[in-house]
Amino acid sequence: MLVKLAWRNLWRQKRRTILTAAALALALCLSLLTRSFQEGSYNANIDNAARFYTGLIQLQDPDYADNASIDDLLSANLDDFAYLKSEPSIEYILPRLESVALAAAGERSKGVMVLGVNPELEDRYSGVSEKVSQGRFRFDSDSLKGSSVLIGEGLAKYLRLEVGDEIILYGQGYQGQTASGLYTVNGLLKFPVMSLDNRLVYMPISEAQRLYSTGNQLTSWVLHTQTLSDVDSVEASLTDHFGDDIRIRDWKDLSPEMAQQIEMDRAGGIFLIYLLYGIVGFGLFATVMMMTLERQREFAVMLAAGMSRGKLVSLLFIESSFICILGIALGIAVAMPILGYFYFNPIHITGEAAKVMLEAGFEPILPVYLNLGLIINQALAVTLMLLICLIGPTWKVLRLNLVSALKGGGHDH
Structure with a gap:
C-alpha cells in the first residue's frame, strides 16, 4: 500500500x-x-609505461630489486619459471636485460637506459614497430660493429643523430667487466611518454647479454596481465609460490613517480x-x-x-x-x-x-x-x-x- x-x-x-x-x-x-x-x-x-618499459609485473633477483646491480641476475631459461605458464591471468611473459650506459655521438654524451629485448615478442606486446618514425624496425648484426639499435626521437635529437649514424655505448658489465660497443642507429622511435623518448635504447637481448657479458642471464622477467585489475591477485599468487627467492614487483613499485x-x-x-x-x-x-x-x-x-x-x-x-x-x-x-x-x-x-x-x-x-x-x-x-x-x-x-x-x-x- x-x-x-x-x-x-x-x-x-x-x-x-x-x-x-x-x-x-x-x-x-x-x-x-x-x-x-x-x-x-x-x-x-x-x-x-608498462608496455614500453616496466611491464605490469616484474620478477627480479631480490638484491637487484634493492640496488639495480648488473651482478644480480636471473636465469634466462623460461623453463626455470614454469609456474608462470600456469597462471591464466598472465597474458605476456617477456625476457629483458636492463642496465644503464653512457651514450656518446660526436662531442655529445648522455646517460641512457639500455633495454635488451626479444624483438618479436616485444613487438607483439608493445607494437614497438608502429612507433618507428624514421628508419626500420630491424636489428642488423655485424661482427665488427656489433648490432644496430633503435633509439627514442628525443635522445636522437639531443645527440644529433639520424638513421644510419653510429652511437657508442659505454658502461660497466657483469662482475666489473667493461661494457662497450659501437652501434648503428637503424630507426628512431616516437614514444608517447617523454621520459622514455629522451633516454631509451632498444637492442636484441642477445646483443645486450654480449655487451654486458652476462651470459644466459637477464635482469627481469616482465609480465603483463589480462587486465589491470588482475595485477594484485597475480602478484600475490607469484609471491606465495616463489617466496623470498624471487622479488615480485608491480608497476607501482617500479614507477613510484607515476x-x-x-x-x-x-x-x-x-x-x-x-x-x-x-x-x-x-x-x-x-x-x-x-x-x-x-x-x-x-x-x-x-x-x-x-x-x-x-x-x-x-x-x-x-x-x-x-x-x-x-x-x-x-x-x-x-x-x-x-x-x-x-x-x-x-x-x-x-x-x-x-x-x-x-x-x-x-x-x-x-x-x-x-x-x-x-x-x-x-x-x-x-x-x-x-x-x-x-x-x-x-x-x-x-x-x-x-x-x-x-x-x-x-x-x-
Whole structure:
C-alpha cells in the first residue's frame, strides 16, 4: 500500500518530481564523465609505461630489486619459471636485460637506459614497430660493429643523430667487466611518454647479454596481465609460490613517480566531484525540504487517520527512493552514449596542454574507462547524497505538531 501511495504521490507534482530527479541525474552524469575520463587517462598511461618499459609485473633477483646491480641476475631459461605458464591471468611473459650506459655521438654524451629485448615478442606486446618514425624496425648484426639499435626521437635529437649514424655505448658489465660497443642507429622511435623518448635504447637481448657479458642471464622477467585489475591477485599468487627467492614487483613499485602523480590527480578529481555533490546537494535539500513543508497538512491528515509516524517516514523514503532510481536511470541514460562515443573516439589533446602532459609523463589523450564498478560507486554516492538530504525532512515529520499542521501552521512540538 505504501509503495502504491508513494508512486501516486510522485506524479501529483510532476514538475517537482522531474526537477528533483534531474538534479540527481546531472550530478551522476557529470561525476561519471569526470571519473571515466580520469581513470581512462590513468589506465592508458600505465599501459603505455608498462608496455614500453616496466611491464605490469616484474620478477627480479631480490638484491637487484634493492640496488639495480648488473651482478644480480636471473636465469634466462623460461623453463626455470614454469609456474608462470600456469597462471591464466598472465597474458605476456617477456625476457629483458636492463642496465644503464653512457651514450656518446660526436662531442655529445648522455646517460641512457639500455633495454635488451626479444624483438618479436616485444613487438607483439608493445607494437614497438608502429612507433618507428624514421628508419626500420630491424636489428642488423655485424661482427665488427656489433648490432644496430633503435633509439627514442628525443635522445636522437639531443645527440644529433639520424638513421644510419653510429652511437657508442659505454658502461660497466657483469662482475666489473667493461661494457662497450659501437652501434648503428637503424630507426628512431616516437614514444608517447617523454621520459622514455629522451633516454631509451632498444637492442636484441642477445646483443645486450654480449655487451654486458652476462651470459644466459637477464635482469627481469616482465609480465603483463589480462587486465589491470588482475595485477594484485597475480602478484600475490607469484609471491606465495616463489617466496623470498624471487622479488615480485608491480608497476607501482617500479614507477613510484607515476603512481604518486596518479594518486594526487585522482584525489584532486574526487575532491571536485565531492564539491559538485555538495552544490547539487544543497539544491536538492532545499527541494526536498520545500516538498515536505508544502505537504504538512497532508501529513497531518494521514496521522489523524491513524497512520504512524514511522510509516509516514517510510512513505517519504519510498518516494525518495523512486526519485533516486529515476535520477540514476536518467543520469546513466545520458552519460552512457557520451562515454560510448568517446570510448571509440578518444580526445587527442594538442598545443601547450599536450606539452605539459608529455613533460609530466602522460600521453596527451583522454580515453574513456568503462567499468560497472565505477557506475555503481557513483550511483551509491548519489543515493547517499539523497539520504543525507532526507535527514531534515525526516526530523520535520517526526516532530510535526498535528493540531498546528491541520490548522495550516505546522509548528514543531
